[in-house]
Amino acid sequence: MTPFATFCLRMGDNALILGQRTGEWCGHAPVLEEDIAFANMGLDLIGQTQQWFGMIAEELGQSPDKLAFFRGEREYLNTLLVEQPNTDFAHALMRQYLFDAWHLPMLEGLVTSSNQQIAELAAKAVKEVRYHIDRSRDLIIRLGDGSDESHRRMQDALDWLWPFTADLLARDDADAALVAEGVIPEGERIATRFAQETAETFAKATLTAPEGPRRTGGRTGNHSEHMGYLLAVMQSVPRAHPDARW
Amino acid sequence: MYAQMVESGQAGTTDQDRAFQDKIDRNVRIEPRDWMPEGYRKTLLRQIGQHAHSEIVGQLPEGNWITRAPSLQRKAILLAKVQDEAGHGLYLYCAAETLGKSRDEMTRELLAGKAKYSSIFNYPTLTWADIGMVGWLVDGAAIMNQVPLQRCSYGPYSRAMIRICKEESFHQRQGFDIVRTLMEGTEDQKKMAQDAFNRWWWPAIMMFGPPDGDSVHSEQSMKWGIKLNSNDELRQKFVDQTVPQAEWLGLNVPDADLKWNEERQSYDFGTPDWDEFFAVIKGNGICNRERLDARNKAWDDGAWFRDGLMAHAEKNTHKIAAE
Ligand SMILES: [Fe+2]
Numbered sequence: 262m263t264p265f266a267t268f269c270l271r272m273g274d275n276a277l278i279l280g281q282r283t284g285e286w287c288g289h290a291p292v293l294e295e296d297i298a299f300a301n302m303g304l305d306l307i308g309q310t311q312q313w314f315g316m317i318a319e320e321l322g323q324s325p326d327k328l329a330f331f332r333g334e335r336e337y338l339n340t341l342l343v344e345q346p347n348t349d350f351a352h353a354l355m356r357q358y359l360f361d362a363w364h365l366p367m368l369e370g371l372v373t374s375s376n377q378q379i380a381e382l383a384a385k386a387v388k389e390v391r392y393h394i395d396r397s398r399d400l401i402i403r404l405g406d407g408s409d410e411s412h413r414r415m416q417d418a419l420d421w422l423w424p425f426t427a428d429l430l431a432r433d434d435a436d437a438a439l440v441a442e443g444v445i446p447e448g449e450r451i452a453t454r455f456a457q458e459t460a461e462t463f464a465k466a467t468l469t470a471p472e473g474p475r476r477t478g479g480r481t482g483n484h485s486e487h488m489g490y491l492l493a494v495m496q497s498v499p500r501a502h503p504d505a506r507w
Numbered sequence: 508m509y510a511q512m513v514e515s516g517q518a519g520t521t522d523q524d525r526a527f528q529d530k531i532d533r534n535v536r537i538e539p540r541d542w543m544p545e546g547y548r549k550t551l552l553r554q555i556g557q558h559a560h561s562e563i564v565g566q567l568p569e570g571n572w573i574t575r576a577p578s579l580q581r582k583a584i585l586l587a588k589v590q591d592e593a594g595h596g597l598y599l600y601c602a603a604e605t606l607g608k609s610r611d612e613m614t615r616e617l618l619a620g621k622a623k624y625s626s627i628f629n630y631p632t633l634t635w636a637d638i639g640m641v642g643w644l645v646d647g648a649a650i651m652n653q654v655p656l657q658r659c660s661y662g663p664y665s666r667a668m669i670r671i672c673k674e675e676s677f678h679q680r681q682g683f684d685i686v687r688t689l690m691e692g693t694e695d696q697k698k699m700a701q702d703a704f705n706r707w708w709w710p711a712i713m714m715f716g717p718p719d720g721d722s723v724h725s726e727q728s729m730k731w732g733i734k735l736n737s738n739d740e741l742r743q744k745f746v747d748q749t750v751p752q753a754e755w756l757g758l759n760v761p762d763a764d765l766k767w768n769e770e771r772q773s774y775d776f777g778t779p780d781w782d783e784f785f786a787v788i789k790g791n792g793i794c795n796r797e798r799l800d801a802r803n804k805a806w807d808d809g810a811w812f813r814d815g816l817m818a819h820a821e822k823n824t825h826k827i828a829a830e
Pocket residue numbers: 562591592595671675
C-alpha cells in the first residue's frame with residue numbers, strides 16, 4: 262500500500278470505529294441532549310469515513326463499503342483509543358475528547374495539504390471537529406470539576422484511556438514520506454498542540470494524566486480484544502449476504 | 508399515530524368556557540398565556556406527553572440497528588433519523604412545558620410506567636428489513652395523524668408539528684427506499700422484506716387506536732381541535748395510501764380480506780387482533796419491559812452525569828458570588 266493509502270485508511274478507520282462506538286449510545290445517554298449530540302457526532306464521523314475511503318477506493322480497488330464491511334481486524338488501521346468500549350459515559354466522553362484533541366490539529370494541518378482532495382476534505386471536517394471539541398472539552402472540565410463522583414469517574418476514564426494516546430501520536434515511515442511531500446503536517450506540531458490542549462483542559466478539570474506505560478499497535482493492525490467483537494457486530498449483515506446491495 | 512386512547516377532559520359551562528370554545532370554532536390559536544379550561548390543558552398534556560415519550564422510546568428499536576446498518580450510507584441515514592426523533596422529543600417536551608409540566612416530571616412518569624407511549628414501539632426490530640418497515644409504515648402512519656395536527660388549536664403544539672412533519676416525511680421516504688432496495692435484491696433480501704412486512708403490517712394498522720365505536724373520550728378532543736380526525740378515518744387513509752405502494756414493491760399484504768371497493772373508492776380490509784393491541788397497551792407486548800428497562804437504565808446510569816453538571820454549576824455560582 263502507498264503511504265497515501267495507508268494514511269487515508271488510518272484516518273477513515275479512526276472515524277468509522279469511533280462513529281460505531283458513538284452510535285451505540287443512541288437512546289441510552291444520560292440526557293436527551295447527549296443522545297442528540299452523540300448521534301450527531303456519529304453522523305459526522307461516518308460522513309468523514311465515506312470521504313476518506315472514497316479517496317482511496319480506486320487505488321485499492323475496493324468500494325468504501327467493501328473496505329468497511331469486508332476487512333478483518335488485522336487489516337483495520339485505527340488507533341487503539343477509538344475502539345475502547347463504552348464502559349460508562351465518562352469513558353465515552355474522555356475517549357471523544359482525547360481523540361478530538363488530536364483530530365483538530367491534524368485536520369487544521371491538513372487544510373493546507375499539498376494534496377487538493379485532502380485539503381478540501383479537511384476544510385469541511387475541521388468545522389465539524391471544532392464543534393466536537395468545544396462540546397467535549399466543556400464537559401470534561403465541568404464533570405472533572407463537578408461532584409466527587411463525576412470527578413472520580415472522569416479520572417478513572419482518563420487513567421484508563423490516556424496510555425492509548427501514544428497510538429494517536431505514533432508515526433512511521435509512511436507518515437514521514439507524506440510530511441516530506443507536504444501532504445500531512447509534521448507529527449511534532451500535532452504532538453505539541455495535543456500536549457498544550459490536554460494540559461490546559463485537565464488543569465481546569467482538576468484531572469491528572471497518569472504516568473507510566475503507553476500503548477501502541479492499532480495503526481499497524483495490532484488491536485485490543487474489543488476490536489473483533491466490534492467488527493463482528495458491524496459487519497454481520499453484509500457478510501451474511503455477500504452478494505447483496507443495500 | 509403516537510398518541511393512542513388519550514383520555515379527554517370535560518368542558519365547563521361558564522361564560523369563559525363558551526368564549527374559549529368560540530375562539531376555537533373561529534380557528535383562533537390558543538397560546539400559552541391565554542386562559543384555557545383545565546380539561547383542555549390536561550388533555551393536551553396527556554396527548555403531547557404520549558407523543559414525546561413515543562419519540563424517545565422510538566429511538567430504541569431503531570437504535571438497535573445503528574451498529575449493524577449494512578452500508579455506510581444507511582448507517583449515516585439511520586443516525587440522522589434517530590437524531591431527528593430525539594429532537595422531536597425535545598420540541599414536544601418544550602411544548603408541554605408551556606402548559607406547566609416540566610420535562611423531568613414527564614420523564615419520571617414515563618420511567619415509572621405511568622405515562623403511555625405508542626404501542627408500536629413495543630415490537631422488536633429483528634432484521635435489517637424491519638428498519639425499512641419502521642420508516643415506511645410507522646413514520647408513514649405517524650404522518651397521517653401529524654399532518655392534520657399542524658392545524659391543531661394549541662399554538663406551540665401545532666408549530667412543533669410543522670417542524671416535525673417535514674422530517675417525518677423524509678423518514679418515510681428513506682424507509683421506503685430501504686424496502687425498495689431489498690425487493691430489487693437477492694431472494695434472501697426479498698424474503699427478509701416480506702417477513703418484516705408480515706410482522707409490521709397489523710401493528711401499524713393498530714397504531715391508529717381502537718375502532719371509532721369503541722373509542723373513548725375522543726368527541727371532546729375533536730371539539731377542542733386537538734384531535735382532528737377519527738381513528739377509523741385515518742386508518743382507512745393509511746390503508747388506501749399504503750396498499751398500492753406495497754403492490755408496487757411486490758409485497759403481499761398479509762390480509763385475506765383486503766379488497767378494493769369500487770363503490771367506496773377505498774379498500775375494505777380485515778379486523779386487526781384488538782386483543783393483542785390491548786395486551787400491548789397494558790404492558791404485555793414483546794418488548795414493553797425491555798423498552799422501559801432501557802430507559803430506566805439510561806436515566807439511572809446517567810444520574811452521576813446530571814449531578815456532576817449541577818455540582819459544577821453550583822461551584823461556579825459560589826465563585827462568582829465570592830468575587
Ligand atoms: Fe418523530
